[in-house]
Amino acid sequence: MAKIKSVTVSFPASDSPDVVGYKLYIEEAPTAVSYDSLSFDLGNNTSVDLSTLEGMAAKKGVFNLGVSAVDSTGNESDMSLSDNVPLGFVAPNPPGVIVITRS
Amino acid sequence: MPKKIISIISFLVVLLSSPVSAEWLQKDYVTFFGTTDQTITVAWNPSPSANYYEIELNQVEQNTKTILPTGQSLTDTQKTFSLPKTGHFIVRVRACNISINQCSTWASSIDATVSMVGSESRAWWIFGYVAPPGPIVIH
Numbered sequence: 001m002a003k004i005k006s007v008t009v010s011f012p013a014s015d016s017p018d019v020v021g022y023k024l025y026i027e028e029a030p031t032a033v034s035y036d037s038l039s040f041d042l043g044n045n046t047s048v049d050l051s052t053l054e055g056m057a058a059k060k061g062v063f064n065l066g067v068s069a070v071d072s073t074g075n076e077s078d079m080s081l082s083d084n085v086p087l088g089f090v091a092p093n094p095p096g097v098i099v100i101t102r103s
Numbered sequence: 104m105p106k107k108i109i110s111i112i113s114f115l116v117v118l119l120s121s122p123v124s125a126e127w128l129q130k131d132y133v134t135f136f137g138t139t140d141q142t143i144t145v146a147w148n149p150s151p152s153a154n155y156y157e158i159e160l161n162q163v164e165q166n167t168k169t170i171l172p173t174g175q176s177l178t179d180t181q182k183t184f185s186l187p188k189t190g191h192f193i194v195r196v197r198a199c200n201i202s203i204n205q206c207s208t209w210a211s212s213i214d215a216t217v218s219m220v221g222s223e224s225r226a227w228w229i230f231g232y233v234a235p236p237g238p239i240v241i242h
Contacts, residue, residue, distance in 0.1 A: 008241070008242055010240050011237050011238065012236060014140070014233065014234045015140030017139060018187070022236060067239060068235060071189050075189045076233060077232060080237060082238075082239035
């Protein structure tokens with residue numbers, strides 16, 4: 001099985017007192033990330049390995065990312081953004097058959 | 104009894120996006136917007152017979168009232184604090200006297216007869232958004 005390089009996204013926690021979790025939003029560039037973009041609930045985690053997220057497998061390209069904080073009533077903060085991030089979770093084709101030549 | 108509550112607030116002004124009943128929004132309140140990691144300073148006129156003051160925050164959407172835990176130590180005529188959660192907040196202040204163990208009625212920030220914005224008599228409230236996380240790091 002191919003080995004996919006991990007890419008970790010991390011961010012400092014929100015300073016709001018009633019934050020219960022975080023959301024990660026991903027959009028393929030050049031479309032700006034928005035609250036309608038593909039999203040992942042991160043729970044209380046402030047870092048995540050993108051390669052482990054369902055739906056990210058086999059994605060390759062340049063992406064815009066955003067993270068928001070969520071409070072106990074479901075309100076979301078503005079997003080912290082990171083634009084034009086090159087990501088690739090597709091392994092290259094393997095080399096051909098190994099040939100050993102004895103002389 | 105405190106005569107005037109004066110807002111000294113450094114929140115940024117942004118567009119309102121929180122659901123609040125039409126009854127509240129029809130009022131002519133000055134709304135101070137910010138995030139709940141920011142601090143707010145509220146000031147009021149001194150009451151001659153007061154030994155200390157109490158501040159109450161009324162969260163409008165959930166109708167919860169919280170008195171800041173200052174006990175009898177708040178003798179200044181201003182207080183800096185952060186909002187405990189998101190949403191609209193009304194600020195109320197009252198003057199208290201230890202020797203007679205009594206407090207005045209509450210002076211409310213939505214009562215334009217006792218509230219001020221700068222030098223103008225205006226009712227006001229506060230809206231706090233969730234503070235965003237810090238900048239994204241990718242590695």
